Amino acid sequence: MPEIGDIGEFNRQGWNAKADGGDRWSIPVDAATIAAARQGEWNVVLTPSRPVPRDWFGDIAGRDVLGLASAGGQQCPIFAAAGARVTSFDASDGQLARDREVAGREGLHIRTIRGLMHDLSALGDRSFDLIFHPCSNSFAPDILPVWRECARVLRPGGILLAGFTNPARFLFDEGSVERGEPLARNRIPYSDLDLPQAERDALLAQDPVICFGHTLTDQIGGQLAAGFMLTHLFEDDFETRDAVGQLMDCYIATRAILPS
Template identity: 50%
Template sequence: MNILEHNGSAWNHQVESGNEWTKPVTADTVERARRGEWEIILTPTRPVPSGWFPDLKDSNVLCLASGGGQQGPVLAAAGAKVTVFDYSDKQLAQDRYAAERDGLQLTTVQGNMADLSCFADASFDFIVHPVSNVFAENILPVWKEAARVLKTGGTLIAGFMNPLVYIFDVEAEEQGQFVVKHSIPYADITDLSQERLERQIREHTPLEFGHSLEDQIQGQIEAGLVITGFYEDHFGGKSSLDPYINTFIATKSVKMKA
């Protein structure tokens, strides 16, 4: 099956269903951002440290696989020239809705996060990539393309999943039992039972991939980026693993040379 098409359609369905990651920020949040009072998240609960951001005024910012009206409108209100890039047209519509509602200048582009050929080399000063490469079959092209379109000295901030979450049997975990079943890298498309996979497809659930930490971190380094920041986060009590380990990771990386 075409994973890209399925996940794009599934996220359109998530918008229609009111998934929390598809709801635009409020007009009040945008107004406060205009006053310099703002923050964004890459992971479920922990705000990105303020020191990870450059001076946003007139900076060219790419919100990569970041539709939903959550990061883009805030950064635009803070003074950045924002482009939101996503494969789900309805997620992008959420950004346009917030921009029209609040009088923001913001561009949306539909496409695959692993193919940024619509952008020239060194187009952006800053890239924001929240937890979304979990929906990409291969993340190495994502890092390479992000590095290519980033200016020398520019910054990429990214959130992603600790692959540990994918080693457990899904159905057993839903019953509160941790049964180690899968290896990493993981893919719903190959590791779920046929019955479970068909159910996820039928219910328009996005299909996920558990990438290795080597691909997530060394992948950025091999793309020409230098890791300069790191933190962890949890799922806000929504994961059975929350009492034991933080399952989300965020990194800050800088492109040191062309």
């Protein structure tokens, strides 16, 4: 197992390994999905299973769309097939390669940029009409800069669609969840780095990325503090629920706009 050291680099390598291993979020969409998107028939997810309502997007044809930590050959190619000008920004070379794979196969144009979600300095001010940011900020130790950067690169009236894990999910010890007897043991905000080393190493052996559980103050309040206005919200979970998911929906999707 590599040394943790720099969290961004550690998680980049972890997601490269997950992409190479055929992770659920690294399986490119097929040709039929792209053909349907070209005809206006498409849906995508911010959270594990519930499609984002189409009216959350508006008409994306001809609009500038940023897929933020959203690579993997899934959402960004669909947006491009639906007529958007798409930039895919992700820390993982492997995930970006999945977007390029679909683009090359289907004759789509997707600009890909490797970087960390809290630093969008490669992107200009007011460059985008919509940001699509699915459940990925649990891999960042601090998310307030993410929301501030989103506000900087969006045009006035632009839309931020975000998915994230309900922090209550991180209260529970993973071993107890796997046993079907969830035990609330952790503090929020949560970090894998706070676990005893043996326990942390066991988690990383199963999933090679460091995770963080951010407060709702930072997840929702952080968007508001960055200047966004929240317009819609829903909860969701995986199709096959674990022991905590059987008690509550563990994932949240939000729609916010940057006022003109």
